[in-house]
Amino acid sequence: MNPGKVLNIPKTDIDINLADGDAYISLGEDINLNNVYVDIEQDPPALVEFPPKPHRLSRWDWQTKAYAEDTSEIIALCRSEAERNIDRIAGQARLNYFTEAPGQQATYLSKLDDAKAYIAAGYPEDASPYKWVKAEVDATGATAAEVADLIVTTAAQWEEVGAAIEGARQAAKRVLKLAEDIESINAAEESFKGAIQEFLE
Numbered sequence: 001m002n003p004g005k006v007l008n009i010p011k012t013d014i015d016i017n018l019a020d021g022d023a024y025i026s027l028g029e030d031i032n033l034n035n036v037y038v039d040i041e042q043d044p045p046a047l048v049e050f051p052p053k054p055h056r057l058s059r060w061d062w063q064t065k066a067y068a069e070d071t072s073e074i075i076a077l078c079r080s081e082a083e084r085n086i087d088r089i090a091g092q093a094r095l096n097y098f099t100e101a102p103g104q105q106a107t108y109l110s111k112l113d114d115a116k117a118y119i120a121a122g123y124p125e126d127a128s129p130y131k132w133v134k135a136e137v138d139a140t141g142a143t144a145a146e147v148a149d150l151i152v153t154t155a156a157q158w159e160e161v162g163a164a165i166e167g168a169r170q171a172a173k174r175v176l177k178l179a180e181d182i183e184s185i186n187a188a189e190e191s192f193k194g195a196i197q198e199f200l201e
Contacts, residue, residue: 035049036048048065051067054070055074055182057078057081058074070182075179075182078182078185079179082186083173085189089192089196090168090169092200094162094165097158097161098158108155111151112155114130114151115151115152116152130144130148133148161199164199165196165199168195168196169192169196172191175188176188
């Protein structure tokens with residue numbers, strides 16, 4: 001049995017049947033039992049809030065009344081979880097700038113190649129040889145020049161955003177590899193979130 005762990009709450013005083021070493025404490029209605037333990041070394045025993053948990057995998061040591069020192073196994077698990085979180089958040093940021101669907105990436109690249117070819121040809125009046133440009137002209141009513149310029153401009157903007165996100169992701173991964181404790185791992189993940197926050201909004 002863990003000394004100090006709150007085991008149950010009797011419905012009435014009549015239900016109380018204390019064993020040796022147990023203590024009865026009257027709880028307020030707003031007490032969350034997941035956040036407190038009973039310090040039986042105090043006289044009388046008192047409710048004490050658990051300190052902030054360093055990580056969801058951290059384990060409480062009832063003997064020291066503190067979270068146990070991070071083992072290499074826990075640190076490795078936390079590092080792997082942080083890496084997955086960083087990849088997931090980077091993916092969320094990218095989705096603010098392009099559509100993720102089967103074949104969509106190939107579509108973007110084909111449109112860009114077509115637009116560049118149209119521009120390189122000197123913006124010819126007949127855009128029919130440039131299938132992607134012509135399709136968007138027919139769909140939007142814009143001119144072929146407008147469509148081609150917009151495709152190239154949008155691609156250039158994405159290159160800047162995509163490079164910034166990827167640079168931050170890679171930097172965070174490098175920091176994680178060097179992190180030796182959970183605090184450093186958490187700091188690396190939070191730093192990454194801050195670095196790409198503008199792309200998540």
